[in-house]
Amino acid sequence: MPSASRRGGPVHAASPTAAAQTASRSHLSGDSALASEVKRHVLAGERDAAVERFAILLANQQRRAARIAFQYLRDVHDADEAVQDAFLRVFTHIARYREDLPFEVWFTRILINRCLDVRKTRARRLRWTLPIEAAAPAPEPPDGSPSIEARLVSGARVQAIAAAVETLPERQRAVFILRHFGGHSPADVGRVLGLTESTVRVHLFRAIHRLRALLEREGP
Amino acid sequence: MRSKHLSEQQLVAASAGDAGTADEHAHLSACETCRARAGRLQALLAEVAAVAEAEADARFPSHRLEAQRSHILECIEQDGRPAQIIAFPAGSRAEVRTRRVTTRSRWVAAAAIAGLAIGLAVGRWSHRQPPVALSLPGTPPADSEIWAPGSDRPATARGSSEDEFLGQIEQASTGLLPELRAIHELTPHVEQVLAINADGR
Numbered sequence: 001m002p003s004a005s006r007r008g009g010p011v012h013a014a015s016p017t018a019a020a021q022t023a024s025r026s027h028l029s030g031d032s033a034l035a036s037e038v039k040r041h042v043l044a045g046e047r048d049a050a051v052e053r054f055a056i057l058l059a060n061q062q063r064r065a066a067r068i069a070f071q072y073l074r075d076v077h078d079a080d081e082a083v084q085d086a087f088l089r090v091f092t093h094i095a096r097y098r099e100d101l102p103f104e105v106w107f108t109r110i111l112i113n114r115c116l117d118v119r120k121t122r123a124r125r126l127r128w129t130l131p132i133e134a135a136a137p138a139p140e141p142p143d144g145s146p147s148i149e150a151r152l153v154s155g156a157r158v159q160a161i162a163a164a165v166e167t168l169p170e171r172q173r174a175v176f177i178l179r180h181f182g183g184h185s186p187a188d189v190g191r192v193l194g195l196t197e198s199t200v201r202v203h204l205f206r207a208i209h210r211l212r213a214l215l216e217r218e219g220p
Numbered sequence: 221m222r223s224k225h226l227s228e229q230q231l232v233a234a235s236a237g238d239a240g241t242a243d244e245h246a247h248l249s250a251c252e253t254c255r256a257r258a259g260r261l262q263a264l265l266a267e268v269a270a271v272a273e274a275e276a277d278a279r280f281p282s283h284r285l286e287a288q289r290s291h292i293l294e295c296i297e298q299d300g301r302p303a304q305i306i307a308f309p310a311g312s313r314a315e316v317r318t319r320r321v322t323t324r325s326r327w328v329a330a331a332a333i334a335g336l337a338i339g340l341a342v343g344r345w346s347h348r349q350p351p352v353a354l355s356l357p358g359t360p361p362a363d364s365e366i367w368a369p370g371s372d373r374p375a376t377a378r379g380s381s382e383d384e385f386l387g388q389i390e391q392a393s394t395g396l397l398p399e400l401r402a403i404h405e406l407t408p409h410v411e412q413v414l415a416i417n418a419d420g421r
Contacts, residue, residue, distance in 0.1 A: 051296055058292060062285055067276040076279045080288060087292045092299075161271045180269045181276075205232050208265070215264060 031060055035103040039094045054091055061104070062087075064182060065111055071177045072115045074166065075122075082118045086111040101191070108182060108192045112174065164214040172207035175200055226254045235261040 034057045041050035065086065069079035089110050090097075097106055168176060171193075178189045179200075186200045193200070226234065230244055235258050248254050280288075 051293065054296070055289075055293060058289055062289060063277075063280070066280040066285065066288075067273060070276040070279055071272055079279075080284075084288060084292055084295075088295055088299075091296050158271050158275055161268050162275065165268070165272070180265060181272050201233070205229050208232050208235075208261070209228060211268065212261065212264060215268070216260075 031057055032099070032101075032103040034060070035090075035094065035097055035106075036099050038091070039097050039099075042094050050091075050094075054094075057103075058087055061107060064104075065107070068108065068111060068177060068182045069115055071165065071181050072112070072174070073118060073122075074162070078118045078122060079115075082111065082114040085117075086114045089114070102188065104184070105188050105191050108178065108184065108188075112178075112192060161215065164211050167214065168207050168210060172203045172210070175203040176207040176211075179204055225251065226257075231258055231261060234258055235265060 034053055038050050038053045038057060041047070041053060062083070065083045066079060069082045069086075070076065073079045073082060086107065090107055097103070165173060165176065174193060175189055175195075178184045178192055179186065184192065186204065187197050189195070189204075190197045190200045195203075226244060226247060231254070234244065234248060248258060
């Protein structure tokens with residue numbers, strides 16, 4: 001694996017797993033600066049340095065990207081594909097990155113577009129083929145014992161929440177996912193989806209109203 | 221202070237952390253009902269977010285993310301490598317040699333096809349012909365001319381396997397061990413069964 005550690009990169013690049021696990025909103029502001037660095041290296045023809053910086057950016061954003069893609073697509077393999085494509089596109093088109101935009105907004109826009117493409121492909125595929133297997137069960141950690149998260153996922157409440165989010169219309173769901181799972185402000189959600197802030201608020205209100213009706217009826 | 225309770229939309233905005241008007245803030249801090257409503261909504265949204273995060277994290281554990289990261293970086297590495305250039309055969313000599321090879325291989329292929337066709341035709345023709353006894357008197361019959369037991373004619377090719385099988389049974393029955401012979405004698409023969417059936421009618 002051509003990781004930053006193998007290339008003798010900076011200390012925090014040596015453990016991308018740890019970086020991914022600690023990826024949180026506090027990283028986001030610094031990622032715009034990282035993306036600018038990657039862009040600068042690419043434009044200067046310093047590919048190795050660009051890949052090294054990109055590996056850190058990837059580790060910082062990966063967890064959040066996986067969460068958004070999974071909630072959007074509700075399929076591990078599709079989400080995996082969308083995330084990989086989005087990151088590859090980011091690196092390929094990094095020269096187009098505008099530093100006046102937060103990197104997270106630019107990246108999330110690419111990710112959502114990839115998710116939409118994957119969704120379209122899936123719809124086309126389902127039109128011609130019959131699904132032969134149900135959704136894959138939650139993966140278990142290597143030691144074989146199910147994790148706390150895996151046990152949580154199997155709960156009825158979790159299924160109810162997932163089903164409720166799934167019933168939201170496309171736009172409402174996208175707005176809700178980006179606001180509540182992606183941690184974007186309404187203004188950033190608007191920039192990602194190409195909507196005005198007031199439209200985002202309307203969609204958000206409708207989404208919450210609907211979720212509340214569905215979930216409060218069921219009870220915790 | 222407003223006496224009217226906050227609308228659903230105002231409540232959602234307040235729960236989402238959006239800055240409302242001074243009036244809304246004042247009402248929310250004073251009205252217990254609206255505070256409770258806001259609290260319930262906030263708890264629901266927090267639950268939804270926590271469950272969604274836990275679910276996604278369970279589907280994408282660390283080892284999966286690591287594999288994904290490796291794959292992305294590998295793709296980028298391969299994309300950056302210069303493409304391998306395969307030397308194109310240059311000059312007319314190479315072309316002529318290629319053409320000769322092609323012509324020879326065509327002849328070989330044609331001969332193989334012709335051989336196959338002839339083989340098939342001969343095979344079909346010989347299959348349709350009645351078997352001919354090629355052996356001279358006194359010589360042991362060939363494999364294709366198995367003589368049916370008790371007959372003085374060679375069996376046809378079609379019946380040979382059947383006859384061979386029956387012959388083997390016959391041979392086995394004559395050289396049976398005493399224990400097996402008792403069983404053999406208990407087993408009704410076809411002629412006996414036919415005779416019993418005829419008597420029954």
